[in-house]
Amino acid sequence: MKLLALIAAALPFLCSSTFAHAAQQQSTAAATTIATTALVSVNLLPMDTDRIVRNQTVLVENGKIVAIGSAVPIPKNARIVNGHGSTFLSPGLADMHVHSDTTGDMQVYLANGVTTVLNMGGASSGFMDQVRPDMNRGKIAGPHFFAGFVVDGSPQYGQFVVATPEQARAMVGLAKTNGYDFIKVYNNLSPASFQAFIEEGRKQHMAVIGHGVTRVGLERQLDAGQILVAHAEEFLYTTFSHPDKENAGGSGQMNSAPDPDEIPPAIAFIKRNKAFVTADLITYATIASQWGKPEVVERYMHMPEIRYLSPDRRIRWGSDGYTKRQGDLSARVEFLKRFIKEMAQADVPLVTGTDAPTIPGLVPGFSLHDDLRALEAAGLSRYQVLSAATRTPGEMIHRSVPGAEPFGTIKVGNRADFILSAKNPLDDLSTLRTPLGVMANGNWYAEPELHALLDQVADKYDNAFKH
Numbered sequence: 001m002k003l004l005a006l007i008a009a010a011l012p013f014l015c016s017s018t019f020a021h022a023a024q025q026q027s028t029a030a031a032t033t034i035a036t037t038a039l040v041s042v043n044l045l046p047m048d049t050d051r052i053v054r055n056q057t058v059l060v061e062n063g064k065i066v067a068i069g070s071a072v073p074i075p076k077n078a079r080i081v082n083g084h085g086s087t088f089l090s091p092g093l094a095d096m097h098v099h100s101d102t103t104g105d106m107q108v109y110l111a112n113g114v115t116t117v118l119n120m121g122g123a124s125s126g127f128m129d130q131v132r133p134d135m136n137r138g139k140i141a142g143p144h145f146f147a148g149f150v151v152d153g154s155p156q157y158g159q160f161v162v163a164t165p166e167q168a169r170a171m172v173g174l175a176k177t178n179g180y181d182f183i184k185v186y187n188n189l190s191p192a193s194f195q196a197f198i199e200e201g202r203k204q205h206m207a208v209i210g211h212g213v214t215r216v217g218l219e220r221q222l223d224a225g226q227i228l229v230a231h232a233e234e235f236l237y238t239t240f241s242h243p244d245k246e247n248a249g250g251s252g253q254m255n256s257a258p259d260p261d262e263i264p265p266a267i268a269f270i271k272r273n274k275a276f277v278t279a280d281l282i283t284y285a286t287i288a289s290q291w292g293k294p295e296v297v298e299r300y301m302h303m304p305e306i307r308y309l310s311p312d313r314r315i316r317w318g319s320d321g322y323t324k325r326q327g328d329l330s331a332r333v334e335f336l337k338r339f340i341k342e343m344a345q346a347d348v349p350l351v352t353g354t355d356a357p358t359i360p361g362l363v364p365g366f367s368l369h370d371d372l373r374a375l376e377a378a379g380l381s382r383y384q385v386l387s388a389a390t391r392t393p394g395e396m397i398h399r400s401v402p403g404a405e406p407f408g409t410i411k412v413g414n415r416a417d418f419i420l421s422a423k424n425p426l427d428d429l430s431t432l433r434t435p436l437g438v439m440a441n442g443n444w445y446a447e448p449e450l451h452a453l454l455d456q457v458a459d460k461y462d463n464a465f466k467h
């Protein structure tokens, strides 16, 4: 009740349009920060290998794991979270392809056990300056936030245009000064600008991630040092050959898929470069399901989690263009399932991602669980799926963001990002949809607090529709 009263008192601030006020308000709603937390009698999924360690205590101080064991002394002032020997503690989840930058979306991610997000474009400077630092320090409820700055070579897709190598080099410094962690390259960049981003990025420790660049191609991009491919389907456009490739953005028949024989050479060049690939199967499958079918988006507008999608995003979903396309993408969806499964079998480092909330049907947080389900259905083991949502994103950030705290596995010294679940996620991944508690950025949120975060967001959006 106390927490609900706090939220009620904070509600008037929600109409405020400034980030500063939003930040103040959010901090009142954030879970109580206690420096030391002991999670006792939990069954641990460290996610370093496929194993469970029964009946452990995990001690967290100032957001870091400081001890793990079966007989860890617990400081007197510690908050105790009791796992009762029957519950499971796994690393928090990472969505490595989002376009969210609102405090509302951040609460929804957290309530879904998503403790790390990589914004792949569109994070405003207001959010980067005034919300992200407080959120990453645990003063505002939300996941740990990384961001890429998107650059393209033409205005075709509405991205920030960089026309020359000189501009590219200047852009790296500007993005870094403004707190972005990565340069995200987009389709129409010139080969010379792409190369300048790679070289200047290397000098300034800003890794290059992103799409296939049409005039370069993913093989040459990864050979040059691009560390992450932002969508598995990028390989359809710049690597694999198929009869209707020219129609990728048009309205021609789209129901052909590449020859599966082309998969092994692609896997070879990804592995040779130790590059990461976003296994965003749910993204393409969701696009395919609404391709030419307005009734599908209409159905999305009535799903229960639509309450947690902002009003302006709901309007944009309603006017999105996929429903006006012709053709059928189902053969390509089947191909991508096979491609992703073969990448997993070949130990290509995969990271989960969704593109939420830009694609109609993909609500922040909820959609990451849909991606986990889709990957399992494609034939990945639950351990492979969970690795792509925890350990591998941790490795990717560790390799590319200087000074970032380690995360993604449960071990001493790592950032304390956890989900406590009723069942073993390696038996049933869907148990992660209903966390018993989440720890992120040093704060512990028990189940009622997670529900309160969701309710607060839904109420805010309901009120916006009433005004």
Ligand SMILES: [Zn+2]
Residues within 6 Å of the ligand: 097, 098, 099, 120, 121, 355
């Ligand atoms: Zn995206």
